[in-house]
Amino acid sequence: MIRYCLLFLLFCHSVTASQLSVNVVDDSGNKVAFAAITLTPADENTPATRHHSKDSVETMAQINEQFMPYVLVISPGTKVEFPNRDNIKHHVYSFSEAKTFELELYDDFDGTPVTFENTGIVEVGCNIHDWMLAYIYVTDAPFYGATKEDGMASLTLPDGQYNARIWHPNLDRREGNKDYRVMVKGNTTVSLALSYPLLEGFDFSSGFSDY
Amino acid sequence: MLSEGIPMFLRFSIGLLLLIKSTVSFAFSVEGVIRLSSVSNNAQPSFFDKGNGIFRSDGNDLLLSQAILSTQVDVGKSLVLHSVANAYSDGDKQLGLTQAYLEYRPLSPGVFRWSSRAGLFYPRLSVENTDVGWLANHFITSSALNSWIGEELRVPGLELSLHRSGRKAKSPWSFRFDLGAYKGNDTTGTLLTWRGFAIHDRQTLHHERVEFAPLPSVISPDYFNAPSWTEPFTEVDGKVGFYVGAQAQYVRKLDIRYFIYDNRANPLKVNEQRLYAWHTKFHSLATRYLMTPNLTLSLHLMDGATEMGSRLVYADFRAAYGAFSYTQGAHKYSVRLDLFDVKEDDLVPKDYNDSHGHALTINWTYRLSNNWQVTAEGIYTKHRFENRPSLAIADKQRDYQGQLAMTYRF
Numbered sequence: 038m039i040r041y042c043l044l045f046l047l048f049c050h051s052v053t054a055s056q057l058s059v060n061v062v063d064d065s066g067n068k069v070a071f072a073a074i075t076l077t078p079a080d081e082n083t084p085a086t087r088h089h090s091k092d093s094v095e096t097m098a099q100i101n102e103q104f105m106p107y108v109l110v111i112s113p114g115t116k117v118e119f120p121n122r123d124n125i126k127h128h129v130y131s132f133s134e135a136k137t138f139e140l141e142l143y144d145d146f147d148g149t150p151v152t153f154e155n156t157g158i159v160e161v162g163c164n165i166h167d168w169m170l171a172y173i174y175v176t177d178a179p180f181y182g183a184t185k186e187d188g189m190a191s192l193t194l195p196d197g198q199y200n201a202r203i204w205h206p207n208l209d210r211r212e213g214n215k216d217y218r219v220m221v222k223g224n225t226t227v228s229l230a231l232s233y234p235l236l237e238g239f240d241f242s243s244g245f246s247d248y
Numbered sequence: 249m250l251s252e253g254i255p256m257f258l259r260f261s262i263g264l265l266l267l268i269k270s271t272v273s274f275a276f277s278v279e280g281v282i283r284l285s286s287v288s289n290n291a292q293p294s295f296f297d298k299g300n301g302i303f304r305s306d307g308n309d310l311l312l313s314q315a316i317l318s319t320q321v322d323v324g325k326s327l328v329l330h331s332v333a334n335a336y337s338d339g340d341k342q343l344g345l346t347q348a349y350l351e352y353r354p355l356s357p358g359v360f361r362w363s364s365r366a367g368l369f370y371p372r373l374s375v376e377n378t379d380v381g382w383l384a385n386h387f388i389t390s391s392a393l394n395s396w397i398g399e400e401l402r403v404p405g406l407e408l409s410l411h412r413s414g415r416k417a418k419s420p421w422s423f424r425f426d427l428g429a430y431k432g433n434d435t436t437g438t439l440l441t442w443r444g445f446a447i448h449d450r451q452t453l454h455h456e457r458v459e460f461a462p463l464p465s466v467i468s469p470d471y472f473n474a475p476s477w478t479e480p481f482t483e484v485d486g487k488v489g490f491y492v493g494a495q496a497q498y499v500r501k502l503d504i505r506y507f508i509y510d511n512r513a514n515p516l517k518v519n520e521q522r523l524y525a526w527h528t529k530f531h532s533l534a535t536r537y538l539m540t541p542n543l544t545l546s547l548h549l550m551d552g553a554t555e556m557g558s559r560l561v562y563a564d565f566r567a568a569y570g571a572f573s574y575t576q577g578a579h580k581y582s583v584r585l586d587l588f589d590v591k592e593d594d595l596v597p598k599d600y601n602d603s604h605g606h607a608l609t610i611n612w613t614y615r616l617s618n619n620w621q622v623t624a625e626g627i628y629t630k631h632r633f634e635n636r637p638s639l640a641i642a643d644k645q646r647d648y649q650g651q652l653a654m655t656y657r658f
């Protein structure tokens with residue numbers, strides 16, 4: 038009986054979700070916002086149970102002629118809705134290999150959610166507001182997240198050893214598929230540093246609107 | 249001057265559109281502006297009232313200065329019908345359309361994208377009139393050169409555009425090239441020569457007549473025997489005009505536009521209303537620069553010429569303005585300097601076409617909410633029009649205008 042209780046406790050311990058805070062910086066220590074982070078178990082003892090439901094619906098809204106969020110990380114099979122929170126029309130589209138779609142969205146119209154079946158990077162644009170740009174990163178990794186403007190991402194996952202990878206729209210190719218070893222034991226904070234600076238990005242986020 | 253019919257019509261129209269919009273929100277979008285203005289100036293009677301003043305009104309006036317419904321309706325795949333309906337309390341007509349066109353804007357996977365417009369629309373040469381319904385963005389009144397564009401230059405025609413997306417090309421620079429072909433701009437140039445530049449915010453409705461002072465040289469059977477009004481979008485000679493434009497944008501902070509316009513009108517033609525064809529052509533160079541997130545600089549230069557008859561009227565015209573606009577929270581402060589000049593070189597010296605002047609405009613706009621804003625605008629302008637003595641008016645005038653406006657947007 039005691040043995041069963043111990044096994045139960047061990048099981049409870051092994052699936053206890055911990056909070057992982059990831060701080061992504063470039064080679065000079067500058068924070069990196071909007072980086073996708075994926076984590077895959079690095080050993081057999083670390084459970085790979087995906088905690089994201091395939092039935093979940095994620096959101097990429099259009100607010101002030103910008104997509105929110107800029108980078109969205111999802112699992113294959115996830116539905117994404119694209120609500121238009123502006124009072125003007127948006128024409129959301131992608132020609133990416135991983136998913137080709139288009140939605141003509143008037144104000145306050147959520148449209149039909151789009152299902153992203155394949156892994157890969159989906160570049161999303163607006164045919165009316167050419168500067169609007171966002172990325173949907175579809176990954177098989179069981180655990181993932183994206184850094185916010187402060188360069189921090191927060192993930193919930195079981196304790197264990199993980200291989201972490203970073204993707205960013207302006208990532209230098211020389212970064213390759215670099216794996217970062219991350220140990221999670223209780224609430225953990227790690228800092229992941231890129232080897233190179235991000236490629237130059239051009240800020241289309243504000244300024245004149247075309248007409 | 250406010251007629252009772254217009255507010256009632258507007259209330260009904262807006263209510264109906266909002267009701268439809270709430271029911272079928274995916275089918276179209278509507279934007280609107282309603283502006284009431286209290287205007288006071290010391291100017292000569294306005295050209296709208298067959299006077300020689302260069303403002304929209306004279307003395308003290310209460311105006312429904314803008315009532316705009318701008319709609320976009322999906323009529324097919326990547327095909328949108330745009331229309332801008334306007335109501336005014338002054339002018340020849342009080343209700344009508346200023347723009348109505350189909351836009352075809354297909355998706356493109358590459359960095360280049362084609363698009364086209366067909367109907368009645370403005371070429372994209374103004375960096376000032378980028379607000380809903382071609383309103384000026386930082387002022388109530390448009391600059392002199394854009395006031396003229398709003399009066400006489402609207403192309404009923406076809407435009408083809410090629411756009412290179414900087415965002416897709418991973419470059420800070422985006423480019424656009426426009427080619428337009430049109431008819432119905434043959435009288436364009438009439439107001440520049442027989443009236444001169446003006447400063448106001450009254451766009452000409454389609455099928456509308458614009459009055460100007462009955463100059464003896466214009467109306468006399470011994471001279472041109474023409475009416476003292478023009479209908480700006482009239483076809484006289486059957487010829488097609490064109491414009492070409494190039495636009496470069498650095499991210500969304502610098503915008504440069506260069507256009508060549510030539511209506512290719514046959515200046516020897518006149519129609520049964522005795523409206524002449526004016527061969528009008530010009531170069532236009534405009535830029536706007538977001539110097540800081542709060543400070544915008546705008547510049548626009550225009551240089552051209554217009555001819556009617558076999559050099560019976562020939563005038564070079566030039567106009568320019570420079571403006572700064574500074575936003576601080578809900579407040580926006582703007583200042584603009586206008587220069588305008590028309591110089592004749594023709595065979596009928598007694599038809600006086602020379603005019604020149606300058607204007608200083610100061611604007612304060614306070615945004616009360618997302619829907620409401622209040623604006624105070626002052627204009628000082630000094631100008632000399634050589635046609636005035638023929639109307640027993642001193643050629644040099646110095647005008648002051650104050651305007652207080654309440655604007656509602658939806």
